[in-house]
Amino acid sequence: MAEEFDVEATLAKLTMPQKIKMLAGLGWWHTQPVPEAGVPSVRMSDGPNGVRGTRWFNGVQSSCFPASTGLGASFDIELARQVGGALADECRAKSTHVLLAPTVNTQRSPLGGRAFESFSEDPHLNGTLAAAYINGLQSKGVAATIKHFVANDQESQRWDICTGDVSERALREIYLKPFQIAIKKANPWALMTCYNRVNGVHVSENPWLINDILRKEWGFKGMIMSDWIGVYSTTESIKAGVDLEMPGPTVMRGKAVERALTGEKLLPSDIDERVSKILQLVERAKASGISFDGPEEGVDTPELRALLRRAASDAIVLLKNDKALLPLSGPLTKIAVIGPNAKQSFTSGGGSARLLETYTVSPYEGIAAAARSAGTEITYTVGATSHKFLPLLNGFMHYEGGRGALVEFWNTEPAEGWTTSLKGGTAPAWSTPTMSSECFLVDGIDNDKVNLTCWIRYSTKYTPDESGDYEFSINFTGIGNLFVNGELVVDLFHDPPHGEGFFGLATADVHAVVKGLKAGVPVDVEVRLTNAPFVASGAPFEARGSIRLGAVRVVGGEEAIESAVKLAKEADVAVVVVGLNHEWESEGFDRPDMSLPGYMDTLVSAVLHANPRTVVVNQSGSPVEMPWIDEAETAVQVRSSLFWLGNGLADVLFGKVNPSGKLALTFPKRLEDNPSYPSYGPKGEGPGKILYNEGIYVGYRGYDKKSIAPLFPFGFGLSYTTxxxxxxxxxxxxxxxxxxxxxxxxxxxxxxxxxxxxxxxxxxxxxxxxxxxxxxxxxxxxxxxxxxxxxxxxxxxxxxxxxxxxxxxxxxxxxxxxxxxxxxxxxxxxxxxxxxxxxxxxxxx
The missing domain is CATH 2.60.40.10 (Immunoglobulins)
Structure with missing residues (x-):
């Protein structure tokens, strides 16, 4: 039964030190409790397309819905509401009171690293679907956190970039408008500010945006938190109206607030105003009936699976079907499935949107199941690669205790020279199995047994599924080495180069080739490292770092494409699945261009030439160039973060579902046609400043104004009917x-x-x-x-x-x-x- 909670009475009971403590989070995912005053710790979780829970490392499995661009493509308000409701069920199962979603930043450019997280380039569609999502979520007592307020539409220099000279009209009509619509129609209970500046002032300390517009003009009553590590001041952020600094422990508050009160730069009434908003969120959390500090569990019901499958198919847009090849029907003897995105399940964009999926269905699995039920043979080849980093070892690993790998931790070096050799040593302080060769060690570790500075061993047996030479890659935070079959293959102990992994804090991704591996014969893989240099470097948050280990059989580009061409010629129909993945679309960086990576465009053209009865499936959360589109008679666009992409795609390809998706983003013929092109990313007036010189002419508004014909216009999508x-x-x-x-x-x-x-x-x-x-x-x-x-x-x-x-x-x-x-x-x-x-x-x- 929900508890009653009196905000004013609780505020009156709190001492000033207790109030100051509450102004920053408790670790990554909780607010600070004050048990003696009856204030519990509220739990948060990342979204927007799933509920990861409180752990990056070895977290609880979660359902993964279409990325927001997929929901945007549905143009379906009721579907957005149902997805919000299903995410609320996941939150409740994980004892989570606040979901850090939805994202409604305007998709200004195809290159935006987090473009997949927002619904559309259009503010009306963006805000309307966000409102439905919020209403579904909050109808079940879970707080939505609309983010990132405001003009946070690029990842390049995201900590300090200044959206310089953005006119108030453009700000109001394009960038603020989705927030305004969602607040009017759904009243989100929380809001997250962004990292960037707007016209010279960081939003987290901008009283005009937060206090004047958001609070006074729009009447927003919810709690306002910072993005993680997104507070850069003490007095200014509190005066502007940011209630909660995240994550904890505090960097800009705490003792600094005490000093500001002493000098009367802040008054007790300023602190009370901020704390009262946090307490109002606590009040909602108590009313929800969601337990505090409860277990984290998953949800898997027939109703949820049906919704996931429907959402996956509704996010699909039919771009071309010139000769009515789709839906696939009639006597089909053989279908060739080709492409780097066919057998891998790329269920999420990168960064904070990623989670551990309950289960996945790849495009190949979905197509194969549908085809085999009709007695059709399926063949497969990769044709080309799409990875930026080598594929993880997931699914091909085991250790003595079972599937996966073993991760061990020591508080001191186990033996002299242990990191640079395969020497034995003392027993570990703590160990845990993991199913992934990508470990974000920010949580999920016994803090009572493992120090922040530690030595780590990741060990497993990797079983190749094909014979040949294999390329291995490794990056991590700290210094160490990679050993395969007892041999040192990558040395990152001596002066390791800097890379972009783990939010730009890891080493570069270094590769090495191991020759002559045999299909079905396991090889020993071991990583030894210490995170001591990472901890000593003054990282912006506490963590034990990261490990990312990949491997793939070495295949020449021409050889792979020749194999794809052979299969396409032998098949009645070819389905080539290409696109991006979380390594190309991610928080932390923007895409360098609109091209598909590697040899994918060459692969598509070659397959189309070999067999005109080819369905081209592109998987991306934002537009890509399609130099082969005139050759293609049939083309389909699917969005990243599709949990049941394989089933949803098969439903559309075989006619079980008539596609109804429409593009929520304009697809330009070339990047230069996009209205933001002259001043997006590292371009502009110079380092740290971007000019919004397209004004209100964002997305289709810019193409219309200049009479530029796009590749595919905003709102476009075909059907099997008319x-x-x-x-x-x-x-x-x-x-x-x-x-x-x-x-x-x-x-x-x-x-x-x-x-x-x-x-x-x-x-x-x-x-x-x-x-x-x-x-x-x-x-x-x-x-x-x-x-x-x-x-x-x-x-x-x-x-x-x-x-x-x-x-x-x-x-x-x-x-x-x-x-x-x-x-x-x-x-x-x-x-x-x-x-x-x-x-x-x-x-x-």
Whole structure:
């Protein structure tokens, strides 16, 4: 039964030292408790496409939903709500009160490392789906944390980058707008600030953004926390309105707050204001009935599996089907499945979105299961590689105790020279098995037995599935060596080069070739290291570091492609699965270009030439170049972070599900066409400053303004059926700006399907330059073959407004507005108009 909790009474009981203690977190995932005042420790977990729990290392398995770009492609508000509800169930199973999600940063560029975490380049779609996700999550008592407030849309120099000279109009209409919509429609209980500056001031200490706009203008009542290590001041961040510094232990608060109070740079009322917001979150956590310091468990029910499968298929966009190859049907003797993304299950982008999946279904597994049930033979070859780092050893490892590897820890060097040789030594202080050859050692270790500075041995037996020469790779935090079959193969003990792993704190990834391995014959693999240099370096957070170990059979590019061509020629149909993975799309860095890595484009072209009956499947959370697209008759886009990608993809390819996804991002023909191109990433005015010189013309707005034809437009997606639009009607606009848009959609084909109809508004008579059109409404409509339905959408003043920087207010001008209804931003089927009789303006929500 939920406990009652009196915020004001509890605040009155707290001493000032207790209040100051509460202003920063307890470790990575908890708030500080004050047991003597009845204040428990609230638990958090990373999202947004799953609930990892409190451990990076050896964590509890979790369901992995489509990345937010996948949910964005669904254009399905109800699906977003259901996903939020399912994530709440996972949170409750893991005794988690706060999910650090959703992410609603505007996808300004295809190169953004975390682009996959946000729903769309369009603020209306972004904010509307986020609101549904939040409502689903919070309906079950779990707090949502909308993030990262605001203009956090690149990873390059993310700690100190300044979004320089971003106009207030662009900030309001593009970057703040998704937050504004979600707060208005869903009231998230928490918000996370970003790392970056906006116009010279770090957001975590920006009173105009946090206090004036967020708190006062929008009336946001929730708790505000920093991003992890995202507080750079004491007095300024507290005065601005950041309630909680994360993670703990504190760096910018604690004793510094005491000193600021002594000098009256801060007043007790400032501290009370911040602590009261934290206590309000505690109150919600108590009301949820979720246990404090409870167990972490997973969820696996038939209902959840059905939702995961539906979400996976709904995130798929059919880009081309020129000769109706899809859905696959008829007598098919052999299907060749080709490509580096076919057999591996890339279920998540990199960084804080990653988690340990309960189970996965690769594209190959899903296609093979569907094909074999129809008596069709399946063949496979990789064709080309897609990895930035070598594939992990996962699934091919065992040690004396079972599957996986053994990780052992010592508090002192076990023997002199132990790290650089295979000498024996003293017994370890603590050990644990692991199923992965990638270990983020920030948690999951017995702190009572293992010191922060330690010596580590990772040992396993690796069993190759093919004979040949194998390339091994290793990076870690600290100094040490890699041994294979007792031989030193990588020396990272003596002056190791610096790399980008483990948030840029690890060594470079160093490779070595081990010759003559035999299929099915295990080899001994051992890593010995100490993290002492890492700890001594003054890392920004406490951790024992990281280990990442990979291996792959050495295959020449030409040999692999020749094998793929041979299989494609022998098959009735080829399915080539290419794309990106968490090594290319990740927190911590941006992509260098839009190209598919390695020889993937060459592979696709070669397979298409060998067999025109080829389905090209691209898996990425953001746009990629497709130089082969004109050759391809059939192409499908799937999003990263698809837990059941294989089943969802097979459902679409074999016609069990009619695809209904639409692109939530414009796919440009080339990077230079993207509106942000001149000033994204390391470009701009110079180090540390980026100019937002495209202004409000982000995404499709920029392509429309310059009449640039994209590769695939925003909102685009095909179906196995066809839809006709008719009977557009618009109501009279109310004095407050509200009106209704109604139209009829008919399924004119022979297959049941779903259509995502989109309503755009154009303001040709605006006093200021405006976008050619802007998405202001959408609806997902299910129609049986031959069925028609009337669709009605309620639009409000937001559809008719722009932000006037001169008046510091939103303005809806008197005049005639065009109403455009269609299947995408470049496929308008119906046009009409509405008239606003009298101008008005407003601020706030």
């Amino acid at each position: 839809f006709a639009y008719s009977s557009l009607e618009t109501s009279r606009v109310s004095p407050e700006g509200g009106f209704t848009v109604s139209f009829t959609i008919a399924n004119t084909g022979n297959v049941d399907g779903r259509e995502s109809a989109q309503v755009y508004i154009s303001n040709p008579g605006a006093s200021l330059p405006c976008a050619v059109q802007e998405l202001k409404g959408f609806a997902k409509v299910a129609l049986r073959a031959g069925e028609s339905k009337k669709v009605s959408l309620e639009l409000d003043r937001e559809a008719l407004s722009y932000f006037d920087e001169r008046k510091k207010t939103w303005v809806a001008e008197k005049g005639t507005f065009n109403v455009l209804v269609g299947a995408s931003s470049r496929d308008v089927r119906l046009t009409g108009e509405v008239k606003l009789e009298k101008m008005f303006h407003w601020s706030g929500l």
